[in-house]
Amino acid sequence: MESTVFGVVGGDIGDPAEGFTHTYSAAVTDLGALERYMYDPVHLAGDGVILPRLSRLSAVRFSDDPDPALVERINELYLGKRAGHPEWVRLLDAIPDTRLG
Template sequence: MIYHGNRFTVKEGVTPEQREEALESLRNQGRVIPSVKSFVVGRDYGGEYEWGAIFVIEDLEGYWEYLMHPAHRNTDRIGLPLVDKFVSFDITDDPDPRMAEKIAELHQRRYDGDPELTELVSGLGSYTGSAAPGPHGK
């Protein structure tokens, strides 16, 4: 299993309505992407981030489905412009010693095929984690 997580803070000036639309889009990902086995979206406590989401996915094939699903793309489109600091991470019980590299390859393949996403991610104030360094080495 792969537990894919995101932690983030929103930019100054983001309205509660904008924030809730983005959070609801994250929740929708959990509801409609077939490879997502379970999920949680909510407040992030105990660190420097305000919000977070965890999506439980069975394997790399499901991870790719998750990344490419239109519901995920919708969240990118409406949510990333609102985000200041962002970190992604993955926790897995898969013993493959190349798992981190394989996950990074999936993200890079997605960036390579989606110039609009590349631009959105490049506009984040801070971006680290399993999907980083991102399309421009941020």
């Protein structure tokens, strides 16, 4: 996707007792790129295929941006997507074990 610097999918090499089998990572350069990524038609279509197959979902987020308001700004983007995409919310809410924040 144009909005990402890279994206990778692979096997989770963490503690098997945690129950994760796969991991996904994507990098974006700024909040504008994150917002484009969140609403990219390819990403939205992928969510419809992938999310129904998950029994666990956990997010790990990190940044090299020192902006103290960054977390709040990211949460605003997330809440905006939740407000405008009820099907996406339904898919997320159907995952039995979800930790996004």
